[in-house]
Amino acid sequence: MPYREKSIEKLYYTIGEISEILGESTSLVRFWAQKFPDFIKPARNKKGNRLFTAQDLANFKIIYHLVKECGMTLDGADRRMHDNIGGEDRRVEVISKLQNIRAKLLQISQELSQKQQTI
Numbered sequence: 049m050p051y052r053e054k055s056i057e058k059l060y061y062t063i064g065e066i067s068e069i070l071g072e073s074t075s076l077v078r079f080w081a082q083k084f085p086d087f088i089k090p091a092r093n094k095k096g097n098r099l100f101t102a103q104d105l106a107n108f109k110i111i112y113h114l115v116k117e118c119g120m121t122l123d124g125a126d127r128r129m130h131d132n133i134g135g136e137d138r139r140v141e142v143i144s145k146l147q148n149i150r151a152k153l154l155q156i157s158q159e160l161s162q163k164q165q166t167i
Contacts, residue, residue: 060091060099069105070112080111083122087111087129109140 067074081088081098087107090098100108107129114125 061105063098066100066108
């Protein structure tokens with residue numbers, strides 16, 4: 049039976065982790081959280097820091113895709129998200145999984161190349 053690496057999903061992400069994943073500033077993440085209250089609902093810890101769920105992260109990725117990659121305005125992205133609840137989320141999820149598969153395939157290809165050179 050092949051070895052399967054188990055992925056451990058976090059329950060909460062800090063604003064710094066979200067900004068690092070997206071490659072954007074924490075102030076932009078904070079702004080988007082305020083601009084899209086229907087889709088991003090951060091919890092707060094005892095210190096008052098924002099904590100985001102995996103669903104919030106998925107919504108941030110959708111917002112990033114719509115605003116940064118598709119060039120939509122914030123109002124346009126908000127309308128699109130309200131009109132297409134679930135559809136865009138699924139698309140981003142599929143893209144993310146495909147990117148992970150591609151990274152694993154590249155890693156396997158590099159390992160095979162290294163083994164071939166040693167033979």
